[in-house]
Amino acid sequence: MLDTLSSSLRKTIMKIRGAPIVDERLINELINDLENALLAADVNLDLVLNVTERVRERALKDILPMAISRKDYTLKVIYDELASLLGKKFTPLRLNPDDLSILMFIGIQGSGKTTCIGKTANYFQKRGYSVGVIGGDTFRPGALAQLQQYLAPINVEVFGDEKEKKASKIIKKGLSYFKEKRNINLILLDTAGRHKEEKALLKEMQEIAKIAKPTEIILVIDATIGQQAQAQADAFNRTTPIGSIILTKMDGSAKGGGAVSAVAVTGAKIRFYGDGEKIQDLEEFNPTRFVGSLLGLGDIEGLIESVNEAFDEQDTAELRDAFKKGKLTLRHFKIQMENASKQSSIGKLVSKIPGVGAITGQQPILEAEGQRNVKRFIAICNSMTEEELDNARIIKGRRIQRIAQGSGTSPQEVKLLLNQFNQASKSLKAMRKMRGRRGAPPGGIPPGFEGLFG
Numbered sequence: 001m002l003d004t005l006s007s008s009l010r011k012t013i014m015k016i017r018g019a020p021i022v023d024e025r026l027i028n029e030l031i032n033d034l035e036n037a038l039l040a041a042d043v044n045l046d047l048v049l050n051v052t053e054r055v056r057e058r059a060l061k062d063i064l065p066m067a068i069s070r071k072d073y074t075l076k077v078i079y080d081e082l083a084s085l086l087g088k089k090f091t092p093l094r095l096n097p098d099d100l101s102i103l104m105f106i107g108i109q110g111s112g113k114t115t116c117i118g119k120t121a122n123y124f125q126k127r128g129y130s131v132g133v134i135g136g137d138t139f140r141p142g143a144l145a146q147l148q149q150y151l152a153p154i155n156v157e158v159f160g161d162e163k164e165k166k167a168s169k170i171i172k173k174g175l176s177y178f179k180e181k182r183n184i185n186l187i188l189l190d191t192a193g194r195h196k197e198e199k200a201l202l203k204e205m206q207e208i209a210k211i212a213k214p215t216e217i218i219l220v221i222d223a224t225i226g227q228q229a230q231a232q233a234d235a236f237n238r239t240t241p242i243g244s245i246i247l248t249k250m251d252g253s254a255k256g257g258g259a260v261s262a263v264a265v266t267g268a269k270i271r272f273y274g275d276g277e278k279i280q281d282l283e284e285f286n287p288t289r290f291v292g293s294l295l296g297l298g299d300i301e302g303l304i305e306s307v308n309e310a311f312d313e314q315d316t317a318e319l320r321d322a323f324k325k326g327k328l329t330l331r332h333f334k335i336q337m338e339n340a341s342k343q344s345s346i347g348k349l350v351s352k353i354p355g356v357g358a359i360t361g362q363q364p365i366l367e368a369e370g371q372r373n374v375k376r377f378i379a380i381c382n383s384m385t386e387e388e389l390d391n392a393r394i395i396k397g398r399r400i401q402r403i404a405q406g407s408g409t410s411p412q413e414v415k416l417l418l419n420q421f422n423q424a425s426k427s428l429k430a431m432r433k434m435r436g437r438r439g440a441p442p443g444g445i446p447p448g449f450e451g452l453f454g
C-alpha cells in the first residue's frame with residue numbers, strides 16, 4: 001500500500017534513528033525528505049509546508065522532560081503531524097444491529113462502488129450482520145451480474161430486476177423485499193455511476209436518498225485522483241449531513257497520500273479504504289494506525305506511550321510541587337485542562353480540584369458541555385502572555401479585552417475563568433492551612449489529593 005510514500009518515509013525514519021544527535025542540520029535534511037515524499041504522493045503544497053513547519057518548530061524548540069531524548073521526540077512529532085495531516089480522528093462505522101440499517105453507495109463512474117458494496121457486505125457479515133444488497137444500477141450493462149458474481153462466494157443475496165429501467169422502482173421493490181425478510185438487518189444499495197462530475201452525482205443522490213432514507217450515504221472515491229478528491233468530498237459534505245467516504249485503489253496509487261489528506265482537510269469522515277480487488281481488501285481507516293504502517297514503526301506505539309508518560313510525569317511533578325507550595329498559577333491550571341481533555345489519569349485527579357469540576361463538568365469529566373468549556377478555556381490561556389500565565393493578578397481591563405479577542409471568546413468568559421481560578425487557588429490555600437493546623441482538612445483529604453499532601 002502506498003509503496004513509494006512508505007519507503008521514502010521509512011528512509012527518513014532510519015536517518016533519525018541512525019543520527020548521533022538531532023540538530024538543526026538533521027532537521028533540515030529530514031524536512032527536505034518529508035517534503036519530497038509528501039509532494040510525490042500528491043499532497044497539497046500548503047498542507048506539506050504546514051506539516052514540515054510544525055515538525056521543525058516542535059522538534060527543535062519544544063522543551064522536553066529529562067526522560068525523553070530529542071530523537072524519540074522527533075519521531076513522535078513526525079508521527080503526530082502525519083497523523084493529523086491524515087485526519088487524526090478515527091470514526092468507525094458503527095451500526096445498530098437491532099435496527100435495520102441502510103447504506104447507500106454513490107460515486108462517479110468506475111470509482112469502485114460495486115466492489116465496495118461486496119467488501120462492506122463481507123465486513124459486516126463477518127461481524128454478525130445479515131446483509132442484503134439491492135442492485136440499483138440500471139445504467140451499466142451487466143451491473144447486476146457483476147454484483148451477483150462478486151457476492152456469490154459469501155452467500156449474500158442480491159435483489160435486482162434486469163427488465164426494470166427505473167432505478168427508483170428497483171430500490172422501492174428491493175427495500176420491501178428485504179424488509180419482509182425479517183432476519184435482514186443491513187441493506188446495501190448500489191447505484192449507477194453514470195456521472196462525470198459532482199453536480200449530477202449529487203442531484204441523483206438526493207433523489208434516491210428520498211426514496212431509500214438511508215442510515216448513511218457513502219461516497220466512494222478513487223484515490224488515484226490524488227488531491228483532486230477534495231472537490232468531490234467538499235461538494236458531498238455540503239450536500240449531506242449523513243455522509244462518509246471510502247477511498248478505493250489505495251494499493252495501486254502513488255497518489256493515495258494526496259487523496260487521504262485532501263479528503264481529511266474537508267473534515268469528511270473516511271471510514272474505510274480499499275487496497276485490492278478481492279472482497280477482503282477493505283481496511284478500517286484509522287489515521288494513526290495508517291501512519292504507523294506507512295512509517296513501518298512496529299514499536300511506535302510503545303515509543304509514543306513512553307513519550308506521553310514522560311510528559312505526564314513532568315506535569316504531575318510540577319502540579320504536586322504547586323500543590324505543596326499552595327501556589328497555583330494559570331499555567332498549572334492550563335496544564336490541568338489539557339490533561340483533563342486527554343482524560344489521562346491526572347485529568348481524573350484534576351477534576352476533583354475545586355473550581356475545575358465546574359469547568360470540565362462533573363463526573364464523568366468530559367460531558368459535551370465540559371469538553372467545550374475546556375476547549376474555550378485552553379484557547380483563553382493560549383491568548384495570554386507568559387507574564388499573565390505566571391501572575392493572574394495583573395489580568396485586568398484592557399488585558400481582558402485583548403485576551404477575549406485573541407481567543408474568540410468574550411470578556412465575561414475570561415472573567416468567569418479568572419474567578420474560577422481564584423476560587424481554586426483559595427480552596428487550595430485553605431486546605432493547606434487546615435492541614436497545617438490539624439493535620440488534615442475537615443472531612444479528610446479529598447479523594448485523589450492524598451498523594452499531593454504526602
Ligand SMILES: Nc1nc2c(ncn2[C@@H]2O[C@H](COP(=O)(O)OP(=O)(O)OP(=O)(O)O)[C@@H](O)[C@H]2O)c(=O)[nH]1
Binds near residue numbers: 114115140191248276
Ligand atoms: N486495485 C484495486 N482495484 C479496485 C479497488 N476497488 C475497485 N477496483 C477495481 O476498479 C474497477 C471498477 O470498480 P467497480 O466497483 O466496478 O466501480 P463502480 O464505481 O461500481 O463502477 P460503475 O458501476 O461503472 O460506475 C474494477 O475493475 C475493480 O476491480 C481497489 O481497492 N483496488
Ligand SMILES: [Mg+2]
Binds near residue numbers: 113114137140143191
Ligand atoms: Mg458499479
